Amino acid sequence: MGWLIDLLPLPYTDAVVVIGAAVLGIAAGVLGALAVLPRRSLVGDALAHSALPGVAIAFLVTGAKDPASLLVGAGIAGLIGALMMVGIERTSRIRPDAAIGVVLSSFFSLGIVLLTYISSTGNSEQAGLETYLFGQAAGLLERDVAVMAGLAAGAIACVAIGFRPLKASIFDRAFAASIGLRVRVVELASTALLVVAIVIGLRSVGAILMVAMLIVPTVAARQLTNRLSRLLPLAGLIGGAVGAVGALASARAEVPTGPVIVLTGTVVVLAAVLLAPGRGVVWQAARRRGERRTARSSGVLIDLETALHAGPPPTPSELAMASARPARDVRRGLRDLGRAGLLEHDGDRVRLSESGAAAAHTALEGRRLWSAWLEHGWRLDPGDAREPDPRDLRGSLGDDLVERLIAMDGGARP
Amino acid sequence: MAAPHAVPAIELAHMTVSYGASPVLWDVDATFPAGAMSAIVGPNGSGKSTLLRAALGLVPADAGRATILGQPAREAMRRVAYVPQREAVDWDFPITVREVVEMGRYPSVGWIRRLRAEDRAIVDESLERVGMGPFAGRQIGQLSGGQRQRVFVARALAQRAELLVLDEPFAGIDARTEAALLGLLAELRDREGRSVVMVHHDLQTVREVVDWVLLLNVRAVASGPVATTMTPENLRRAYGAGEVGLDEREGAAWAG
Numbered sequence: 001m002g003w004l005i006d007l008l009p010l011p012y013t014d015a016v017v018v019i020g021a022a023v024l025g026i027a028a029g030v031l032g033a034l035a036v037l038p039r040r041s042l043v044g045d046a047l048a049h050s051a052l053p054g055v056a057i058a059f060l061v062t063g064a065k066d067p068a069s070l071l072v073g074a075g076i077a078g079l080i081g082a083l084m085m086v087g088i089e090r091t092s093r094i095r096p097d098a099a100i101g102v103v104l105s106s107f108f109s110l111g112i113v114l115l116t117y118i119s120s121t122g123n124s125e126q127a128g129l130e131t132y133l134f135g136q137a138a139g140l141l142e143r144d145v146a147v148m149a150g151l152a153a154g155a156i157a158c159v160a161i162g163f164r165p166l167k168a169s170i171f172d173r174a175f176a177a178s179i180g181l182r183v184r185v186v187e188l189a190s191t192a193l194l195v196v197a198i199v200i201g202l203r204s205v206g207a208i209l210m211v212a213m214l215i216v217p218t219v220a221a222r223q224l225t226n227r228l229s230r231l232l233p234l235a236g237l238i239g240g241a242v243g244a245v246g247a248l249a250s251a252r253a254e255v256p257t258g259p260v261i262v263l264t265g266t267v268v269v270l271a272a273v274l275l276a277p278g279r280g281v282v283w284q285a286a287r288r289r290g291e292r293r294t295a296r297s298s299g300v301l302i303d304l305e306t307a308l309h310a311g312p313p314p315t316p317s318e319l320a321m322a323s324a325r326p327a328r329d330v331r332r333g334l335r336d337l338g339r340a341g342l343l344e345h346d347g348d349r350v351r352l353s354e355s356g357a358a359a360a361h362t363a364l365e366g367r368r369l370w371s372a373w374l375e376h377g378w379r380l381d382p383g384d385a386r387e388p389d390p391r392d393l394r395g396s397l398g399d400d401l402v403e404r405l406i407a408m409d410g411g412a413r414p
Numbered sequence: 415m416a417a418p419h420a421v422p423a424i425e426l427a428h429m430t431v432s433y434g435a436s437p438v439l440w441d442v443d444a445t446f447p448a449g450a451m452s453a454i455v456g457p458n459g460s461g462k463s464t465l466l467r468a469a470l471g472l473v474p475a476d477a478g479r480a481t482i483l484g485q486p487a488r489e490a491m492r493r494v495a496y497v498p499q500r501e502a503v504d505w506d507f508p509i510t511v512r513e514v515v516e517m518g519r520y521p522s523v524g525w526i527r528r529l530r531a532e533d534r535a536i537v538d539e540s541l542e543r544v545g546m547g548p549f550a551g552r553q554i555g556q557l558s559g560g561q562r563q564r565v566f567v568a569r570a571l572a573q574r575a576e577l578l579v580l581d582e583p584f585a586g587i588d589a590r591t592e593a594a595l596l597g598l599l600a601e602l603r604d605r606e607g608r609s610v611v612m613v614h615h616d617l618q619t620v621r622e623v624v625d626w627v628l629l630l631n632v633r634a635v636a637s638g639p640v641a642t643t644m645t646p647e648n649l650r651r652a653y654g655a656g657e658v659g660l661d662e663r664e665g666a667a668w669a670g
Contacts (some may be wrong), residue, residue, distance in 0.1 A: 037504075037507065037508075038504075039504070161526065162525075164520060164525045164526070165525050167509070167513075167517075168517055168520065170504075170507070171503065171504065171507045171509055171514075172498065172502065172503050172517075173502070174467075174472060174496070174498040174502050175496060175498055175517065175569070177472050178470055178472060178491070178494070178495075178496035178498075179491065179492075179496075179517075179520060179521045179573075180491045180492070180521065181525075222508060225508060226508050226509075226510065226553035227508055227509065227510060227513070227553075228507075228508045228509055228513075231508050378590075382545070383545060384542075384545030384546070384547060384548060385544065385545040385546050385548075385549060385560070385561045385564050385591070386545075386548070387558055387560070387561070
């Protein structure tokens with residue numbers, strides 16, 4: 001990957017760190033979806049925490065701080081943790097969340113005890129083992145990054161090959177089993193893939209915060225797409241970007257990498273949760289507000305039309321009285337109608353403008369259509385799964401049905 | 415296919431299943447004829463859904479044997495389309511209506527290969543038959559309950575299976591969807607000779623559209639053609655003394 005390092009406009013060591021963090025972000029992003037989508041995010045947390053004693057034991061056994069053997073230890077310990085969680089859930093009546101808590105805390109405690117013991121032995125080799133707690137991307141070597149990239153490529157290839165079994169078993173377990181899929185094998189495999197993602201990230205992000213790298217990309221990507229086939233690459237992309245930016249920032253500021261990456265991810269998630277089109281909080285609030293406004297002004301419009309039919313143009317307070325609506329709603333409704341050019345003012349009395357009369361007519365027709373639907377709709381067979389939306393009956397049912405409805409309800413013909 | 419109805423759709427012998435302490439199903443013998451629409455009826459907690467799952471080998475049975483279309487259940491998987499309860503699924507999952515129905519083609523296409531043109535045609539046709547054609551590109555979370563059930567049935571249609579097994583397909587469903595889907599199931603039975611077995615809770619519709627019924631309350635209380643099986647006496651035995659009033663009303667309606 002020398003060419004890639006040369007390509008980046010960064011000093012050599014920074015370039016290695018950035019590429020390493022991007023690789024771990026891509027892997028954690030794609031593989032993390034296997035934990036987040038089946039609502040088992042905390043399994044990822046437990047796996048990351050259970051990897052810690054594996055690192056310590058591998059160091060005790062080999063007596064050297066060789067990244068490869070430490071990560072093999074981490075992977076084995078993570079798998080043991082995963083099997084213990086499954087075992088506890090299946091054999092006892094302990095619920096999954098409790099099983100996760102038990103495994104997470106006991107493995108992590110064991111890890112801390114072992115690390116403390118190692119540092120008390122005065123072995124000069126041990127300095128730096130604590131980076132597996134909070135992560136340190138700064139010391140990554142090109143060789144480490146190559147191993148990480150190889151692992152990541154293999155794991156992502158597994159997801160691509162197993163895309164259908166994974167999708168089927170996460171979305172609809174019972175159906176997947178009914179067409180002959182060995183769902184438990186698939187679940188075990190996806191847990192193993194999670195362990196791979198953790199092993200890739202453990203050194204750079206650390207055991208404590210690794211879970212964020214698994215969750216953040218999927219949560220953000222889910223806000224942006226409704227299809228799994230797009231969510232997985234998108235999560236990889238987001239994870240890679242978060243990893244690279246966070247690692248670079250932490251290397252410059254000389255703080256542990258894990259927290260910086262996680263804070264970077266938090267910003268991304270916040271932005272996605274708030275601003276994403278369609279699912280974003282801000283977007284949804286704006287839509288609800290718009291809907292409320294439309295309902296209010298069309299109600300006031302119809303009230304005004306009725307009042308004008310019955311007598312002279314009303315004042316806003318007379319209109320409120322006549323329509324039994326709060327005066328404030330009427331004022332606001334009139335303001336919106338006025339802005340749309342639907343009103344004419346006669347002192348403090350209001351009338352409909354020409355376009356206002358037309359709009360009132362349309363609104364009344366909509367109401368009449370809805371009553372006609374309530375009365376005759378059951379006799380109409382749409383022939384498909386269309387369902388009526390009271391805000392827009394014509395749009396939701398289609399012109400043909402609406403015409404038939406009007407024909408059935410002779411009186412409703414406008 | 416000389417005698418298409420000679421082999422039953424599902425045959426259960428001595429089926430016993432328990433979760434934890436007490437048995438959910440106890441020594442159930444039952445037969446559902448092929449080419450017919452059958453219903454499993456019984457009070458809440460009587461083991462209806464478990465019976466279906468045990469028949470398909472989805473839950474381990476303590477004892478007993480299930481035979482589907484004359485084969486052991488495990489070997490008959492491909493000939494059965496299972497429609498689970500709607501609650502069993504995560505409806506916020508990032509998947510479109512069309513992708514869900516495409517899952518029905520997995521058993522024939524396999525887990526890796528691309529869908530062939532004929533598979534896509536089958537998916538289109540299945541969507542049309544349940545009236546969901548115009549909704550193919552929607553995310554499933556944007557659908558109403560009735561539309562979701564239609565998607566599930568479309569997936570079962572796409573499997574082109576001889577036997578459809580449905581778990582509470584009409585629970586919490588609007589009347590229009592229920593009528594449309596029941597009509598579709600009846601059509602499958604009448605025109606294509608397929609078998610349907612479903613868990614159902616509405617005794618009225620059972621009488622109107624179903625051919626064969628199993629009354630279940632942990633044990634098999636009675637089974638047979640609807641007319642001779644859904645007697646007030648049998649219903650009382652299945653639903654117990656607590657609902658005698660209901661049973662008598664049901665019985666009276668039936669007698670009249």
